[in-house]
Amino acid sequence: MKIGIHKNPGSYGDSWIQYCEENDIPYKLVNCYDSDIVTQLNDCNGLMWHWNQNDYKAALFARQLTLSLEKKGVKVFPDVGTGWHHNDKVGQKYLLESVNAPLVKSYVFYSKKEALAWLHTTTFPKVFKLRGGASSVNVRLVTTKQQGKVLINKAFGKGFLHINRFYRFKDRVRLFKLEKDKKNARGILSGLVRIFFPTEVEKFSHREKGYIYFQDFIPGNKFDTRLVVIGNRCFGLIRYCRDGDFRASGSNVKDYDPKLLDKKCVKIAFDVTKKLNAQSLAFDFIWDSDCPKIVEISYCFGLQEANSTNCVGYWDADLNWFTPVNPTYFMIEDFIKKLK
Ligand SMILES: Nc1ncnc2c1ncn2[C@@H]1O[C@H](COP(=O)(O)OP(=O)(O)O)[C@@H](O)[C@H]1O
Ligand SMILES: [Mg+2]
The missing domain is CATH 3.30.470.20 (ATP-grasp fold, B domain)
Incomplete structure (x- = not known):
């Protein structure tokens, strides 16, 4: 038995490596971004790779690599069933509906016409979400039909930036007020800079468009x-x-x-x-x-x-x-x- 671990400081990989060291588990460090990753794993029967929503490169191929390795007989963490829906709320909608899980009632449309037709018959508020994102940055309350219309026009027009930069900045200010430490001060500064200079992730991410996703708003949750x-x-x-x-x-x-x-x-x-x-x-x-x-x-x-x-x-x-x-x-x- 030998595990390939993708090394990326700050990721779960750090403690997986530590675990192998502490417990004498055979492992080797691999680089999933290398073109020869499949052959790098020839002497391994497992791969552990912590990829997350901020990794636009992983989003390009992590699912494809995982499925391919499973065909090769290499077990993967996260395996296909665990990871394919990661950072994809639209994918999760179909998945959770399919297994009768209690997902908040969710709606997705792939044409402006259908989205607008639904808007005219639905009730408000609704919650609008992009399919990806974390820390609530891409989640908004829609209280009127007019607000819904603006979002639908944008979804089927120029689309949304991958991350709502203004919301991110506002939230960093809130975090600083909550705890006035160096980390949160740096957060404000970087949030401000990033309004004008997008991060590498943002530069390489596609605009979110061609679909629109809403959920029923469930009130009263503190x-x-x-x-x-x-x-x-x-x-x-x-x-x-x-x-x-x-x-x-x-x-x-x-x-x-x-x-x-x-x-x-x-x-x-x-x-x-x-x-x-x-x-x-x-x-x-x-x-x-x-x-x-x-x-x-x-x-x-x-x-x-x-x-x-x-x-x-x-x-x-x-x-x-x-x-x-x-x-x-x-x-x-x-x-x-x-x-x-
Ligand atoms: N349909 C909803 N009704 C009421 N509150 C919601 C709803 N969806 C999300 N929320 C609230 O918004 C937060 C962010 O939503 P979530 O879908 O988890 O996005 P993120 O990926 O940014 O965490 C949740 O933690 C929850 O408090
Ligand atoms: Mg969440």
């Missing part, structure tokens, strides 16, 4: 529930909404008390992960009266949020409680079991 399932373990936190806003993701106001995590959500998270046969899945839940509803899923998640220091323990599918939580170690432990 927080969302972020649960992560890795194998037979579920842990998480709640994230409070920004003041005067319906969006929780990226607010950085969190509570890790497990008593705040409702067992109904835990059960759904386990059920859906099992149906999708996913190695790792993070869920964002909100409440529609007393029914938990999913707003999005993702195979990876911010370790600054769901980590071993803050998440004190996890449940298994029978709701037994265990400690401690170490998400990246859970991933590699499960992966090694499958390889052996």
Whole structure:
């Protein structure tokens, strides 16, 4: 057994390497961006590569590489079922509908005519989202038909930038007010610079256009529930909404008390992960009266949020409680079991 690990400092790869060192697991460092990555893996039966939504290069080929390696007999983390829908809320809509998961009612249109026809018959508010993005940057409330029309015209006109730069800057100012430290001060500065000078990711990302995606707005949620399932373990936190806003993701106001995590959500998270046969899945839940509803899923998640220091323990599918939580170690432990 030998695992290829893609090295990218700051990614989950750091702790996967550490795990292999600590446990004498044979591994080698590989570079998934090399043209000969398939032959680099000739002496490996597994590949672990943490690619995320900010990686526009990975978005070009990670899914294709993963499927191809699976045909070669190389197991991958994230495997096809775990990773194909990453950062793709439109893909997740079809997927979650197909397995009868409780996704918030969602709508997608691929023509202006159909989108406008729907707009005239629907109720407001609705939530508009781009298919990609994190920390709520591409999520907006639409309170009137007129606002909906403006968005539809843009979606089928010049399209949307990959990231809403003004919203990002405003949110950085909010984070600084929340905690006046050096990191958040740097955040404001870079957010300001990036209004005028796009990042490499933005420069190379396509404009989002040719589709439009909405969800029913579920009112009254003061927080969302972020649960992560890795194998037979579920842990998480709640994230409070920004003041005067319906969006929780990226607010950085969190509570890790497990008593705040409702067992109904835990059960759904386990059920859906099992149906999708996913190695790792993070869920964002909100409440529609007393029914938990999913707003999005993702195979990876911010370790600054769901980590071993803050998440004190996890449940298994029978709701037994265990400690401690170490998400990246859970991933590699499960992966090694499958390889052996
Ligand atoms: N349909 C909805 N109704 C009410 N609140 C929502 C809805 N969808 C998302 N939210 C809120 O907005 C936040 C961001 O939405 P989400 O789809 O998770 O996008 P992101 O990828 O930016 O995290 C969520 O954390 C939740 O608090
Ligand atoms: Mg989210």
